[in-house]
Amino acid sequence: MTTFIQQLINGITLGSVYALIALGYTMVYGIIKLINFAHGDVFMVGAYIAFLCVTYLKLGLLPALIISMIFCALLGMLIEKFAYKPLRNSPRISALITAIGVSLFLENLMQLLMGADSRVFPRLVNEKNYHLFHGKVVVNNKQIYLLIITILLMLLLNFIVKNTKIGKAMRAVSQDMDAARLMGINVDTTISYTFAIGSALAAAGGVLVGLYYNTINPLMGVLPGLKAFIAAVFGGIGIIPGAMLGGFSLGVIETLVSGYGSSMYKDAVAFALLILILILKPSGLLGKNIKEKV
């Protein structure tokens, strides 16, 4: 039982990172129906920016986090403007291939600039372990930081989407782009903002992962990026609470698989989960079925 609780805690920690990245995926997909393959790499860039801030500018966790989020927000907008915007009316496959291209570009540019080896992410918080259940369950203070920051960011996102003008515009554009345009919403600006917010969340995820695992490398975004996508699909792509649910579930399932089975198979299980959900309920756990129109 205590092992189960321990795995659950680890799973929720991991899941919160997936959820942060999945939110960006889901928002972008909800608006322009594009799987932003480069999203996982924005996550990686975020981790590197924070790494640079902490190592060379000697900043603390919070300033580094904020700088990295701002930088990645701009990066996201830039990617959208140069790579995706010109393709908005082309077949979706073209946009998907471009996204793969952007993803490869970021990975290899970072390898060229920073080297392909892993870097040690500086320790920003003094580690402290809390023992529960007579010492059988260990909770790390980094895990608590991670969870708190994630939840705060999710609440902030919820506030933005529900209560601000830009959030309202985002919801309108995701419903119907043309109708939103007729209502006087600037669709381009809205899409730009969506990319900015999504990328900032991914950056935060990257910083937190760096903090948690103490190591970063240029390919660190590939798997979490794919898994976050799986999480988004699992919860119902385009649905914000779905992304959170999917992220947390995937994190827990993965740690349970590595805890009780073999950690070697955890990636395979994630993909198998994706295929299962796509076959059984393609719209995701929280999604509604929409009939295809001719």
Added chain:
Amino acid sequence: MKKRFLVYFLIVVVIYAIITVLMKIGVIDDYIKLNLFLIMLNIILAVSLNLINGITGQFSLGHAGFMAIGAYTTAVLTTLEKPLPFYLTLLTGGLLAMICGLLIGLPVLRLRGDYLAIATLGFGEIIRVIVQNIDYLGGASGISDIPQGIDWTGYFVVTVITVVVILNIINSSFGRAMIAIREDEIAAEAMGINTTLYKVLAFMIGAFFAGVAGSVYAGSFGFIQPDMFNFFKSIDILVIVVLGGLGSISGSIISAIVLTVISALLQNYPEVRMILYSLILIVIMLFRPQGLMGKKEIKLSKLIPMVGGDK
């Protein structure tokens, strides 16, 4: 028709003869020969992926997984105590990949566009993870000392057979049905085309030749490991197909040659090579989304009037 066949046949024989002679007199050294092998390997992979992605319009990102199946089949069967002949393992590898193509294709091909892309990517990765976890297959360090079973002639013949078979499929009523599905799946279904059948068929044939390519790889380079068949390998093949033009077999062949040569020149700068690859993808999608050749083929009848047009 017969005249056309003869001319094509002659051209292939002449290309083969020239390269063989160049090898004999030492103009083509071992290094160039190695790259020649890689070019032909990429042609097999790109042409077979093009049947799925370009002709049938189903976006698959799992080609490296099928390649892994072929490669491991050959590696295992030729290193047994009583090794099987290479070409038998080649066929077995292809067939096994084909069966996996069927098993994967049936459920997954119900998905469309980007969902299909991710699901096939997932399958490719699952195959890799499974292979990596089977100790018998050497785990992450792979299998080495695979006996050399294929030489330049074998390479050439396998490549030509692949291209000829796929071209014939495309030009048959099967191919028409596949193209119809690419153009508009719902309309094709309404016209009475069994879309599932043709999609799965295209997927299986593509998988078969990817398996063959894997076999050829294992039988010529003598060493394989799971990481050679990861997601990035699938992307490599995709870049070739996209650059050549989704739907153009001659485009795939040309771009396989061009990109393999570029890779060979940049082999000491892997990051630069990948940055170049990614920029090719982005720039092509932005400025020439149909690829170099679009959906067109180079036709001999256009180059040499005496050959005569299509039927």
